Amino acid sequence: MEALYLLIPLSTLLVFLAIWVFFRASDGGQFDDLEGPAMRILNDDDTTPEQHRPDLP
16 A cells, blocks of 8 residues: 555656657657658669660760
8 A cells, every 4th residue: 555655656757757758759840740751761762863864875
């Protein structure tokens, strides 16, 4: 029973800490562009334009 006196405040503190971290990340722009980096890795084009034109000598 005495453990509850310690665990309830600690769990409440942990919940408020998690909420604070989430809102800080949200305000910092962490979740603004979720698809951009995923699409950027698919469209990674390392070839130069000269390699695409086979008609050049």
